[in-house]
Every structure is written in structure tokens, then in C-alpha cells.
Amino acid sequence: MRINSYRVGLKRSRKPLAGVTLVETMIAVALVAVFFVSIFEVNGLCLRYITSSKNNVAVLQGVQDRLEQLRNLSFANLTSASYVQSLMTTPANGAEFLARSPTEVVTLSAYPTPNASNTQITLSAGGSSATINSTDSNLATAKLVKVNVTYSWTETLGGRSRSEQSETIISAGTKK
Amino acid sequence: MKQKHLHPATGFTVTELLVAVAAGAVVLAAVTVASVALQKSFSAADKFLGTQMQQIRIVDYLSRDVRRSYIVTASSDLKTITCIIPNYLNGNARSTPTVRTTKNGTVVSYPKSRTVTDAVTTNASATLTSGTAAFTSADIGASVAGANIPTGTTIQSVSNATSATLSANATASTSNATVTFGATTVVYSISGSSIVRTENGVVTNIASSTDSLLPQTTDVILSNTQYTTTSITFQPTFTSGGAAAEQSGTTVFATTYLRNKRRG
Numbered sequence: 001m002r003i004n005s006y007r008v009g010l011k012r013s014r015k016p017l018a019g020v021t022l023v024e025t026m027i028a029v030a031l032v033a034v035f036f037v038s039i040f041e042v043n044g045l046c047l048r049y050i051t052s053s054k055n056n057v058a059v060l061q062g063v064q065d066r067l068e069q070l071r072n073l074s075f076a077n078l079t080s081a082s083y084v085q086s087l088m089t090t091p092a093n094g095a096e097f098l099a100r101s102p103t104e105v106v107t108l109s110a111y112p113t114p115n116a117s118n119t120q121i122t123l124s125a126g127g128s129s130a131t132i133n134s135t136d137s138n139l140a141t142a143k144l145v146k147v148n149v150t151y152s153w154t155e156t157l158g159g160r161s162r163s164e165q166s167e168t169i170i171s172a173g174t175k176k
Numbered sequence: 177m178k179q180k181h182l183h184p185a186t187g188f189t190v191t192e193l194l195v196a197v198a199a200g201a202v203v204l205a206a207v208t209v210a211s212v213a214l215q216k217s218f219s220a221a222d223k224f225l226g227t228q229m230q231q232i233r234i235v236d237y238l239s240r241d242v243r244r245s246y247i248v249t250a251s252s253d254l255k256t257i258t259c260i261i262p263n264y265l266n267g268n269a270r271s272t273p274t275v276r277t278t279k280n281g282t283v284v285s286y287p288k289s290r291t292v293t294d295a296v297t298t299n300a301s302a303t304l305t306s307g308t309a310a311f312t313s314a315d316i317g318a319s320v321a322g323a324n325i326p327t328g329t330t331i332q333s334v335s336n337a338t339s340a341t342l343s344a345n346a347t348a349s350t351s352n353a354t355v356t357f358g359a360t361t362v363v364y365s366i367s368g369s370s371i372v373r374t375e376n377g378v379v380t381n382i383a384s385s386t387d388s389l390l391p392q393t394t395d396v397i398l399s400n401t402q403y404t405t406t407s408i409t410f411q412p413t414f415t416s417g418g419a420a421a422e423q424s425g426t427t428v429f430a431t432t433y434l435r436n437k438r439r440g
Contacts, residue, residue: 043217046217049221050221057428094405095429096425096427
């Protein structure tokens with residue numbers, strides 16, 4: 001605040017400026033506004049993190065559940081691309097995010113010596129039917145199969161592309 | 177020139193003061209309300225992520241026990257899960273299982289527990305007979321798990337080496353049934369505001385549901401395998417979209433197959 005700042009000679013000078021000028025007020029208000037906007041922005045960020053975290057947890061469980069399903073298939077079904085293709089049309093679990101957003105890719109390859117191309121099946125985001133991209137001809141005679149399940153999606157937080165994947169090796173055995 | 181022009185009034189009038197105080201009060205009120213709202217929001221965000229960790233912990237616990245179970249049953253309200261697990265440990269030492277081939281397939285028995293394949297039960301009767309069970313008085317109190325025997329059943333008394341009385345009646349008549357005696361029993365249940373795991377009567381609190389955690393598990397039995405599906409929801413502090421909408425958005429799903437069931 002400026003006080004006693006009058007100047008002799010001007011008409012206004014007779015009247016002291018005891019208050020605050022509009023510019024000063026505007027600057028003060030702007031500073032307070034910036035402070036609050038930044039705090040609310042941080043809060044908004046927290047809420048977006050929660051959404052992002054929910055999606056992450058859903059996908060993490062989805063990957064585990066899909067692997068769990070594949071582990072429990074009979075070996076003949078596991079090595080059949082068309083069987084896995086039809087299995088993938090049903091989401092791994094009931095999470096709403098899984099049915100809506102991520103692209104799911106299941107890759108099967110004979111282990112330890114795969115064919116040049118893996119068996120790869122893709123279910124695009126929100127899609128109802130999976131596509132067989134390629135097949136590994138060594139799968140039919142393999143005793144071990146390497147299975148990779150990958151979910152990829154675009155995060156609402158900053159539009160970043162994210163992915164979650166897990167890989168395991170499943171052996172042929174006598175299963176009911 | 178008047179005196180007041182030479183000595184300018186540097187104070188405030190009452191009106192100015194009142195207006196200034198009123199404006200200040202409004203600003204302070206806004207700041208207070210905003211602070212409280214922000215505190216609540218940050219606290220709710222913190223709780224949400226904390227509860228989400230608890231959801232994952234419940235899924236982890238349950239999956240571990242379901243995987244190694246012989247038998248898993250869920251109560252009709254889906255909130256209590258009973259797992260019958262072999263005794264992999266004998267005290268602190270690793271148990272050595274005995275493997276036997278029977279006409280019904282391979283049977284693995286762990287110390288302190290054994291599996292027979294010739295059990296005979298009668299509908300609505302508590303008597304169980306088995307030619308190979310070799311019951312002794314040491315078996316009293318041991319858990320009994322098998323088809324048509326209610327979950328949580330134990331041996332109440334032993335009549336002789338081939339006949340025992342159970343704590344509950346069989347639900348159907350069977351012969352040559354596979355029944356396991358003395359295995360570890362793990363029960364998951366909701367106690368007050370907590371999710372508890374009870375292993376052979378010892379209670380462990382695995383998650384506290386400050387936000388009303390609600391796990392629900394269904395056991396699914398197929399012809400060749402068995403698995404459980406679990407969904408865990410909770411009531412978050414946020415209620416912007418309505419309590420029901422907020423709750424449905426928190427569900428975490430999990431599927432677990434019984435590894436021990438997949439024999440043959």
C-alpha cells in the first residue's frame with residue numbers, strides 16, 4: 001500500500017492515495033488465483049492417477065487371469081490357434097475396462113526352438129472377434145510352449161500408451 | 177488552503193473498513209472451504225489407493241490358497257470360502273508325501289493327513305466307513321473333506337478302525353468315494369470390518385475394510401477342473417457419481433484354478 005505519496009502541482013496530488021490501486025489488486029488476485037489453480041490442478045492430477053491406477057490393476061489381473069486360463073487348457077487346445085482365438089473373444093474376467101479398452105495379444109511359440117513366426121492372435125480394443133496374425137508350425141509337435149500375454153492401451157493420464165505383459169512356459173502333460 | 181489538504185488523512189473511514197473486512201471475510205471463507213475440500217479430496221485419494229492395495233492383497237492370499245487346495249467351496253452368500261489344503265509342512269520341515277496308485281487314480285497323502293478312495297457314506301447319516309482308513313482315537317477332531325460331506329466337517333468319534341462318526345451328516349449316499357482326513361482347513365470370511373483368514377482355527381487379519389471391502393467368490397466345478405472367480409469391491413469416499421456408481425467402479429476380478437484338482 002502506498003500512503004503519503006502525493007505530489008504537489010497536480011490536481012490529484014492534494015488527495016492522498018491511501019488505498020490500493022486497481023493494478024495492485026489485480027496482481028494480488030492473480031497471485032492468489034495462480035496458487036489455488038495450482039493446488040486444484042494437483043488435486044485433479046491425483047484423481048487422474050486413481051483412474052490410471054484402476055486401469056492398471058484391472059489389466060494386471062486380466063493378464064494373470066488369461067494366463068491362468070491358458071495354463072489350464074489341455075495341451076492340444078493350447079497349441080491350436082483357432083481354439084485360443086475363440087477363447088479370446090470372451091474377456092479374461094468381468095472387469096469393465098478389459099472389455100472396453102485394451103488390445104490383447106497372445107503369442108504362442110514352440111520352446112526352445114520356435115518356428116520363424118510365432119502363433120500370434122490379436123483382439124483389438126473393444127473387438128468381439130480375435131484375428132490370427134501368424135502361426136508357428138512347430139507348435140503341433142512341441143513339448144513346451146512359451147506363452148506371452150500382452151495388453152496395451154492408451155492411458156487417460158496424458159494420453160500415454162501403456163502395456164502390461166506376462167510370459168510363461170507350459171509343458172505338455174497328461175491333463176484331464 | 178485548508179488544513180486537511182496539507183495533512184492528508186491516512187486512515188480509513190468506517191465504511192471503508194467494513195467493506196474491507198467483509199471482502200476479507202469472503203476471501204478467508206473461500207480459502208477455508210477450498211482447503212477443507214482439498215484436504216478431503218487428498219485424503220479420499222489416499223484411502224482409495226490404500227484400499228486398492230488391500231484388494232490386491234486379498235486376491236494374492238486367496239489365489240495362493242486356492243491353487244494348492246484339494247477342494248474349495250464358497251458359501252451361498254459367496255462371502256465365506258473354505259479351502260482344504262494338504263499338509264505340505266510338518267512343523268517347520270517339508271513333508272514327504274506318499275504316492276499310491278489306486279483304481280480311482282493316483283492319490284497323494286501328506287503326513288498327518290491321508291486320503292482314502294473306498295469311503296462309504298449314507299444320505300442323512302453321520303457314519304462313514306472305509307476299509308483302509310485305519311481310524312484311531314488320534315483322528316478325533318481331524319477335518320474330513322470329500323464329495324457329499326458338508327464343508328467344515330470333522331471326525332466326532334471313532335467306533336473302530338473302519339468306522340467313524342462325523343460332526344455332520346452326509347448329503348448323499350456314496351460308495352468308493354475319495355475322502356481326505358486331517359488336511360489343513362483355511363477359511364476366508366468377513367468379520368466385522370475386516371477380512372480374516374482362519375487356518376486350522378488360527379485367525380489372521382489380512383485386510384481391514386475401512387472403506388467397506390466386499391469380496392465375493394464363486395467356485396466353479398467343471399468336468400475336468402475346478403476354479404474360483406472372485407470379485408472384490410469397496411465403497412470409496414468419493415460419491416460424485418452416486419454411491420452405487422462409485423462402488424461398481426472399484427471392482428477387481430480374479431480367476432484361480434485349483435492346481436491340485438488337475439490330476440490324472
